Amino acid sequence: MARITLDNLAHSYLPAPKGEADYALKQMDHVWEDGGAYALLGPSGCGKSTLLNIISGLLIPSQGRVLFGDQDVTRAPTAARNIAQVFQFPVVYDTMTVRENLAFPLRNRGMDAGYVTRRVGEIAEMIGMADVLDRKARGLTADAKQKISLGRGMVREDVNAILFDEPLTVIDPHMKFELRTQLKALHRQFAHTMIYVTHDQTEALTFADKVVVMYDGRVVQMGTPQELFDTPEHTFVGYFIGSPGMNILDAEVSGAMARVKGAEVPLGLGYDALTGRVQIGVRPEFCSLTSGAGLPIRVTRVEDVGRHRIVRGETEAGAVNITLPEGMAVEAGADRVVFAPERVNVYADDWRVRPARGVA
Ligand code: ADP
Ligand code: MG
Numbered sequence: 001m002a003r004i005t006l007d008n009l010a011h012s013y014l015p016a017p018k019g020e021a022d023y024a025l026k027q028m029d030h031v032w033e034d035g036g037a038y039a040l041l042g043p044s045g046c047g048k049s050t051l052l053n054i055i056s057g058l059l060i061p062s063q064g065r066v067l068f069g070d071q072d073v074t075r076a077p078t079a080a081r082n083i084a085q086v087f088q089f090p091v092v093y094d095t096m097t098v099r100e101n102l103a104f105p106l107r108n109r110g111m112d113a114g115y116v117t118r119r120v121g122e123i124a125e126m127i128g129m130a131d132v133l134d135r136k137a138r139g140l141t142a143d144a145k146q147k148i149s150l151g152r153g154m155v156r157e158d159v160n161a162i163l164f165d166e167p168l169t170v171i172d173p174h175m176k177f178e179l180r181t182q183l184k185a186l187h188r189q190f191a192h193t194m195i196y197v198t199h200d201q202t203e204a205l206t207f208a209d210k211v212v213v214m215y216d217g218r219v220v221q222m223g224t225p226q227e228l229f230d231t232p233e234h235t236f237v238g239y240f241i242g243s244p245g246m247n248i249l250d251a252e253v254s255g256a257m258a259r260v261k262g263a264e265v266p267l268g269l270g271y272d273a274l275t276g277r278v279q280i281g282v283r284p285e286f287c288s289l290t291s292g293a294g295l296p297i298r299v300t301r302v303e304d305v306g307r308h309r310i311v312r313g314e315t316e317a318g319a320v321n322i323t324l325p326e327g328m329a330v331e332a333g334a335d336r337v338v339f340a341p342e343r344v345n346v347y348a349d350d351w352r353v354r355p356a357r358g359v360a
Contacts, residue, residue, distance in 0.1 A: 002068040068081065090142060126185075161194065163194075269342075280339075
């Protein structure tokens with residue numbers, strides 16, 4: 001197993017890239033610690049598969065190096081990297097049985113027959129296919145074939161890393177949860193480095209210890225689910241993580257006070273003078289609806305979503321969503337929203353600004 005370092009990496013699919021816009025991956029440095037369970041989260045087209053394929057060796061980056069431990073593998077073929085990769089759509093050998101498909105990576109490496117039988121049995125249990133081991137893969141549903149692909153990705157115990165590229169896309173929702181739980185169990189058991197690509201925040205947050213958020217060819221933040229929730233380093237993280245995402249309003253900030261259109265908003269800590277487009281961000285969970293003082297709001301909709309409610313409103317500064325805890329009603333006449341000061345983040349040109357005093 002190995003720590004994976006991306007050193008000064010960038011990739012363009014064009015033969016002669018000119019500006020930054022021509023790069024699917026902008027220049028980056030990034031380290032994946034040995035044994036980490038990572039989710040790589042971001043919207044479609046942000047560069048997740050490009051990054052994964054560079055790590056696995058399916059793609060050679062146009063700039064920079066990939067290191068496994070201290071070894072430069074940038075130009076090493078996939079087979080020499082000792083990794084397993086599971087793709088979005090099934091890759092199975094149709095003429096082989098389920099058992100043969102699962103055993104393939106082990107037989108390929110000359111493992112002894114007793115071990116292969118035992119290991120294939122364990123994996124078959126994990127993916128819920130122990131009773132169809134002797135069926136041919138041909139004729140199985142896409143869902144079942146993808147489970148075989150997942151199983152094949154997990155069958156080797158000696159890999160440097162397992163890379164998953166949106167592996168549950170074709171799996172039915174019920175089984176998704178089950179398989180994700182199995183992947184976590186597998187991680188606990190073998191502590192492989194795992195990188196799990198998804199565009200689904202629920203998948204990312206439940207699978208990973210560390211979530212790496214990508215946006216437009218860049219890693220914009222790596223953090224625990226809690227860190228992404230509390231202190232999004234980029235407005236995109238605030239907006240993309242959470243349901244609904246963070247409220248983001250244009251502001252002028254002076255010391256420990258922000259002025260948005262319609263009100264002054266006290267901040268938990270003071271800030272030095274800022275340049276660029278200044279915004280404040282506050283999650284709906286830290287907004288409350290009141291009357292009297294605060295930012296004037298017109299409630300447009302109240303949605304019941306299981307255990308809590310989402311109040312959607314309009315202010316002079318823009319749309320604001322508020323999450324009401326379970327059982328709390330919208331007071332008649334509530335026409336102001338207030339933000340918990342210590343929960344307001346400040347952004348300049350989309351990046352979070354650290355307060356001038358105190359601990360960020
Ligand atoms: P994601 O996996 O996050 O959806 P990708 O890594 O597949 O994103 O794509 C990142 C960007 O690179 C997109 O703009 C996509 O159109 C482009 N791209 C991906 N693969 C190729 C390719 N083989 N040739 C040219 N452009 C590509
Ligand atoms: Mg992709």
